[in-house]
Amino acid sequence: LKSLNPLHGRISAINAISFFHLFNEEKQLHLAKALAGLLSAQPGSVICGYQVGNPEKGMVNTSIAGSMHQLFAHSPKTWTSLWDGEVFEKGSVKVETELVEVVVREVKFFTMKWSVVRL
Secondary structure, three states: OOOOHHHOOOEOEEEOOOOHHHOOHHHHHHHHHHHHHHEOOOOOOEEEEEEEEOOOOEEEEEEEOOEEEEEEEEOHHHHHHHHEOOOEOOOOEEEEEEEEEEEEOOEEEEEEEEEEEEO
């Protein structure tokens, strides 16, 4: 496979763990739209994952492999509106999010578990 084009609209489950927070806000939207294009139109098709999140969207400092990095993080509210209204037509998907506070090497940050399911 040299291109993802043959997979357009054919994938029923996409796992996007620890992926989106590596990109800025604009590129996260672009990536979400690209993954949505691969997703099957069949009800129950799902994109899920987890990533760095935050109670309010914006830049956050987090430790990765022992060094500090600044990443763009969505809040559960902005993540939900991104998928349900921007990426997909409003009301055509169910978005679930869960923000979890974690501490790694005395550095506190949030991760967000999420899923987007076609209705």
